[in-house]
Amino acid sequence: MIVPAPLVNACIIDNNKIYAYGFKKLLSIKDLSNQVTHFENGSDAIAHLKNPGNALNLPDIIFLDLSMPVMDGWEFMKEFEEIKSQLGKKISVYILSSSIDSHDIDRAKNIPSVSGYIFKPVDVQRLQEIFKNLQGIARQ
Amino acid sequence: MSFSEDKFSDDSRLHLAQIIDNINAGIWEYNINTRAIKWSAGFYSILGYETNEIECSNHIFFDHLLYHQDKAVFLNALSDQGTTPAKPIQIRLLTKSSGYHWFESTIKRQHDRNGQIIYGSIININQYKQAELRAARNDQHYGDTIRIAKLGSWEIDAASLNLTLSKQIYDIFELQSEIKLSIEEAVSFFEPPYRPVIQNAINNALEFCQPYDLELLFRTAKNHVIWVRAKGVPIINEYGRCVTIRGILQDIDSNKRKGLSLESSLNLLTDQNRRLQNFAYIVSHNLRSHTGNLQFMVNLYEETELEEDRTEIFAHIKSISSSLNATIEHLNEIVKIQTEITNERSIINFEAIFNNIQSAIKSNIEAVNARIEYDFSQSPQISYIPAYMESILQNLLTNALKYSHPDRQPLIKCHTLKERNHIYLIFEDNGIGIDLDRYGDKVFGMYKTFHQNPDAKGIGLFITRNQIEALGGTIKVESTVNIGTKFTIKLV
Structure with missing residues (x-):
């Protein structure tokens, strides 16, 4: 008997609309998630997370770009660290960036709530592993 | 013949002669009329001879004992008819065993019953003379060294604040005569910004016994502006108070200027290197992100x-293709800045060029109903690369229009300033401003955008900065969110 995978609620924070579109499409084609919210910068995402109206609809996983106007990925992480304990849900954060600068990668590693660093454009296998783990955790 | 052999008429003379023969000074006597010559025993012994070991004669004295170069001195002294007692002369005489020594001889002239007599006493001054010559040589050496080092020494007496300057200092000051200078007068030779620096250093040395070593700009009496090194060391008494400041002043102009030009080349290189790195980053980051997206799509x-998905994806591919093209265009523009830098500069009229730009972007100005004021009277013209100036003014102007505040009429002010040898361009607006505490130097970075403005490409100010810096200028920004932004550009 096939157990239906629990729905994973994903979120992508990236000012590049084309990329966000592709990412959403990919998750849908690969049956990883049909529920992907997109924010164009960190500030909009923080507002969404903080809004009590969204408390029941928080993402399980966030894919975060680094370079964005208004509030970039680093600033988002700073704010996220501060509010995460009040969110009532464990949210995994993956950096999703085209930067291959070792300085950026090390900096991301040193942020406690960052679970991993994925290079753009995309690594389908890696995404599948990440979602499999998430579903495993959700099932428990 | 010695003095004691002479037949003196009385006892006292005999007595005196014996004393003379026994002291270790040489006495000589010369009768001008008879050309007779007498030496005391001491004269022989002072030269290292036994009495009468050598013949006492004019010939021996002038041709053997007296150093040939000193003959003139001696003969001059003999023939000097002055009534005042002649000054002692210094001559070299050949000693028996240790070569020529320096001697000092007094010369006295007297009329005797035997005619006109000249007599004198000689003493060996070789040691002192050698020391004196050594000292003179050292002085010469010291003088030469100091001249080569372009160095002068000075001293300030702490109690009287009296300033003493060495001759070389006057050379550095290019003062004709060694006139007395007060501290204030000496300080006034330094260029205005350096006067408080040197004055404070002197005060601190006097008060707190602090030594100093400074490199300062100095204007000589002949109006040459040179770099000097001013070093002062306080001399401290047993109570720990400064009694004197002793110091040097050195002309280090040529070295300092070499150092400064080296430093400015280094800065230029560092700047260019930074731009290159930035360029490499843009190439890797921005092109990578486009090509990555392209591959993804x-x-x-x-x-x-699904056909409808394919249509949408293809539309995105087209959009990526044009972004890629735009990025390549931007990179081209940056490369162009570097190649255009060798273009001829020409005299640009600020007002004419500014008006041209205003009419070129007239529709943008009218769209936000902006009021634009300018005043280029302080510096109406500048020698600049025309394409750069157009680009700089246009970027700043479109930027100010793009980020105007929605709640008020945009007011844009532009003026030039002339300060010392520099020309500044000031550009102000009352727009939405930018949070510099957050973004700081990123303002001028490439593809850095700070507002959710769809027109923001993050390229304008990057290019503006590159153009300004390529011609040796600087651009600074001050801004307050919701109040406005002010750019201060040092053009040259």
Whole structure:
């Protein structure tokens, strides 16, 4: 008997609309998630997370770009660290960036709530592993 | 013949002669009329001879004992008819065993019953003379060294604040005569910004016994501006108070200027290197992100079967293609800045060029109903690369229009300033401003955008900065969110 995978609620924070579109499409084609919210910068995402109206609809996983106007990925992480304990849900954060600068990668590693660093454009296998783990955790 | 052999008429003379023969000074006597010559025993012994070991004669004295170069001195002294007692002369005489020594001889002239007599006493001054010559040589050496080092020494007496300057200092000051200078007068030779620096250093040395070593700009009496090194060391008494400051002043102009030009080349190189790195970053980051997206979309296109998805994906591919093109254009523009830098500069009229730009972007100005004021009277013209100036003014102007505040009429002010040898361009607006505490130096970075403005490309100010810096200028920004932004540009 096939157990239906629990729905994973994903979120992508990236000012590049084309990329966000592709990412959403990919998750849908690969049956990883049909529920992907997109924010164009960190500030909009923080507002969404903080809004009590969204408390029941928080993402399980966030894919975060680094370079964005208004509030970039680093600033988002700073704010996220501060509010995460009040969110009532464990949210995994993956950096999703085209930067291959070792300085950026090390900096991301040193942020406690960052679970991993994925290079753009995309690594389908890696995404599948990440979602499999998430579903495993959700099932428990 | 010695003095004691002479037949003196009385006892006292005999007595005196014996004393003379026994002291270790040489006495000589010369009768001008008879040309007779007498030496005391001491004269022989002072030269290292036994009495009468050598013949006492004019011939021996002038041709053997007296150093040939000193003959003139001696003969002059003999023939000097002055009534005042002649000054002692210094001559070299050949000693028996140790070569020529320096001697000092007194010369006295007297009329005797035997005619006109000249007599004198000689003493060996060799040691002192050698020391004196050594000292003179050292002085010469010291003088030469100091001249080569372009160095002068000075001293300030702490109690009287009296300033003493060495001759070389006057050379550095290019003062004709060694006139007395007060501290204030000496300080006034330094260029205005350095006067408080040197004055404070002197005060601190006097008060707190602090030594100093400074490199300062100095204007000589002949109006040459040179770099000097001013070093002062306080001399401290047993109570720990400064009694004197002793110091040097050195002309280090040529070295300092070499150092400064080296430093400015280094800065230029560092700047260029930074720009190159930035360029490399743009190439790797921005092009990578476009090509990555392109690859992503192509893959998706292949994986999708739905026709409507394919249409949408293809539209995105087209959009990426044009972004890629735009980025390449931007990179081209940056490369162009570097190649255009060798273009001829020409005299540009600020007002004419500014008005041209205003009419070129007239529709943008009218769209936000902006009021634009300018005043280029302080510096109406500048020698600049025309294409750069157009680009700089246009970027700043479109930027100010793009980020105008929605709640008020945009007011844009532009003026030039002339300060010392520099020309500044000031550009102010009352727009939405930018949070510099957050973004700081990123303002001028490439593809850095700070507002959710769809027109923001993050290229204008990057290019503006590159153009300004390529011609040796600087650009600074001050801004307050919701109040406005002010750019201060040092053009040359």
